[in-house]
Amino acid sequence: MAKIRPLMLVPPVIFLGLAAMFLVGMQRDDPDALPSALAGRTAPDLVVTPLGDLPAFDGSMLADGEVKLVNFWASWCAPCRVEHPNLEALAAEGVTIYGVNYKDKAPQALAFLEELGNPYAAVGQDADGRTGLDWGLYxxxxxxxxxxxxxxxxxxxxxVTERVIEATIRPALESAAAE
Incomplete structure (x- = not known):
């Protein structure tokens, strides 16, 4: 019988370790979800500037007793175009949405809203991205x-797609309203 050398055990042990890590990783509820350190905490400061002559907002408006959404978007962002009709539908239902235009130029941002409509109760511009960093934006x-x-x-x-609204946004809005 051949003698087993300690180095011969290294590859199978590494394989078993990797297999265990993959198995644990696959057990997560939503593998695409990005964690947020902000959940349950007061929203960070909103240091934004007005966007054109649109209604502006600041951090004090986030604690006005009403449930709301804060949506970070940009005119150069293709997925922002995809979600825009869904934000307009939520706004039409009476959901208050504040928009933060992120790392964008004012003329392009205003043209975006002119073309697609404005679902936002108020809008601020985060031209340098500082507020996005404070909020932990990816x-x-x-x-x-x-x-x-x-x-x-x-x-x-x-x-924000219709599926996201039903699976994530609407339940969170209802949970926040019930508190």
Whole structure:
């Protein structure tokens, strides 16, 4: 019988370790979900500038007693175009949505809203991306559900589709309203 050398055990042990990691990773609820350190915490400051002559907002408006969405978007963002009709539908239902135009130029942002419509109750511009960093943005679009006290209930990274509205946004809005 051949003698087993310790180095011969290394490849099978590495394989078993990797297999265990993959198995654990596949057990997560939503493998595409990006965690948010803000959930349950007061929303960070909103340091934004007005966008054209559109109604502006600031951080104090996030704690006005009403549930709302904060949506980060940009005119150069293709997924932002995809989600836009869904944001307009939510706004038509009476959902208050504040828009933060992220790392964009004002003329292009205003043209985007002129072309596609404006679902936002108020809009601010984050031209240098500082507010996006404070909010932990990975990119645009990203949407945050904010409760009436100004706390982040949930965050969704990516375009808000009908499926996302039903599976994530609407339940978070209802949960925030019930608190």
């Amino acid at each position: 990119g645009v679009p990203e949407t945050f559900v904010i409760d009436g006290e100004g706390k982040v209930v949930t965050r969704f990274a990516g375009p």
